[in-house]
Amino acid sequence: VAGPAQCLGLLFQRRFLSVRQLRAMPWAELEQQLRAGPERSQCSLLAHILHQVPHNEPRSHRRHLTHPPSRFITVLPHPHESTAAEPLDELYDALARVLNEEESTQCYKSYLLPSGEAVTLSESVAIISQGTTGLVTWDAALHLAEWATENPAVFTNRTVLELGSGVGFTGLVICKTCNPKTYIFSDYHHCVLKQLTENIRLNGFTLQPETMNPAQGQEAERKESQQPKLIVAELDWGSVTEKQLLALQADVIIAADVIYDPEVTLSLTGMLQKFSTLRADRKPEIYIALTVRNPDTYHTFQAELDKAGIRWQIIPTHSNRIFLHDTQPNVTILQLFT
Numbered sequence: 001v002a003g004p005a006q007c008l009g010l011l012f013q014r015r016f017l018s019v020r021q022l023r024a025m026p027w028a029e030l031e032q033q034l035r036a037g038p039e040r041s042q043c044s045l046l047a048h049i050l051h052q053v054p055h056n057e058p059r060s061h062r063r064h065l066t067h068p069p070s071r072f073i074t075v076l077p078h079p080h081e082s083t084a085a086e087p088l089d090e091l092y093d094a095l096a097r098v099l100n101e102e103e104s105t106q107c108y109k110s111y112l113l114p115s116g117e118a119v120t121l122s123e124s125v126a127i128i129s130q131g132t133t134g135l136v137t138w139d140a141a142l143h144l145a146e147w148a149t150e151n152p153a154v155f156t157n158r159t160v161l162e163l164g165s166g167v168g169f170t171g172l173v174i175c176k177t178c179n180p181k182t183y184i185f186s187d188y189h190h191c192v193l194k195q196l197t198e199n200i201r202l203n204g205f206t207l208q209p210e211t212m213n214p215a216q217g218q219e220a221e222r223k224e225s226q227q228p229k230l231i232v233a234e235l236d237w238g239s240v241t242e243k244q245l246l247a248l249q250a251d252v253i254i255a256a257d258v259i260y261d262p263e264v265t266l267s268l269t270g271m272l273q274k275f276s277t278l279r280a281d282r283k284p285e286i287y288i289a290l291t292v293r294n295p296d297t298y299h300t301f302q303a304e305l306d307k308a309g310i311r312w313q314i315i316p317t318h319s320n321r322i323f324l325h326d327t328q329p330n331v332t333i334l335q336l337f338t
């Protein structure tokens with residue numbers, strides 16, 4: 001298998017590994033290639049795609065993947081459905097293995113970086129669980145991470161504070177690709193903080209003990225390792241004090257998908273307003289990625305920003321589709337100025 005079939009195999013692989021929805025798979029391209037080829041090559045195309053799904057590979061072939069996903073193979077079409085090709089024994093074996101697996105409330109998702117390295121996360125299979133939306137990765141997080149990989153200078157050698165980190169996707173991509181000096185993941189939900197910590201370790205990083213003053217000792221440690229210093233902080237926008245916030249000495253503040261509820265946005269805006277007392281050259285750069293699901297929520301947020309004296313502008317982005325595979329016209333990044 002070569003050329004277009006190989007590319008198609010890689011497209012399937014990326015989407016399988018990050019457990020995208022069924023409709024995000026490149027079905028039209030598959031259909032087109034199946035129709036174009038003779039029966040024998042239809043079978044070898046399907047076999048090739050099956051081999052791109054690490055579930056089917058011998059462990060030794062699973063490059064960079066310590067926790068391959070499972071249960072996805074069921075989305076591959078039965079060869080009879082789209083072509084006249086003979087069913088593949090291999091496909092049936094794979095299906096049988098997958099269907100015999102136990103249902104679980106957790107799954108592993110892997111997102112391939114341009115380097116081929118993977119960011120692997122343990123996530124909830126439900127979008128809301130344990131009373132929080134923080135146990136899955138949202139599209140705004142994928143979009144923000146994609147933008148970060150295209151703009152590494154924003155993060156390189158700087159202290160980054162992420163608000164509402166969830167399971168940690170954006171931060172892990174930034175730590176693996178942008179070389180920040182310090183990366184402070186934060187959230188306020190205890191289940192989210194636990195999952196986040198687990199995911200950071202899963203990706204081979206060592207965490208510093210939580211401290212509200214991570215600037216201490218940063219220089220000396222950094223020179224030795226050139227590894228970013230990673231911290232997980234419990235930080236509630238509603239109760240964090242100005243003193244605690246400023247002590248973090250963040251150069252850059254980011255957040256993804258934190259604009260979804262008027263109450264939540266109000267405490268977020270109130271917290272961001274605390275940076276307005278800083279001297280202009282000490283103010284952090286702030287980037288918020290959001291999915292506009294309900295225009296009212298978006299407009300309420302903008303009105304709250306205006307009221308708090310926080311200016312904002314939309315950051316132009318062009319997705320090169322590393323993590324997001326389907327077009328998302330409603331995902332946007334705002335830069336805020338306190």
Ligand SMILES: C[S@@+](CC[C@H](N)C(=O)[O-])C[C@H]1O[C@@H](n2cnc3c(N)ncnc32)[C@H](O)[C@@H]1O
Nearest residue numbers: 133134137138141164166188189236237256257
């Ligand atoms: C929709 S999730 C987004 C998670 C992640 N950023 C993403 O985009 O995949 C919203 C996150 O904000 C956190 N959050 C909500 N209100 C918060 C608050 N007052 N303080 C801190 N974190 C909060 C939640 O715990 C959750 O992890």
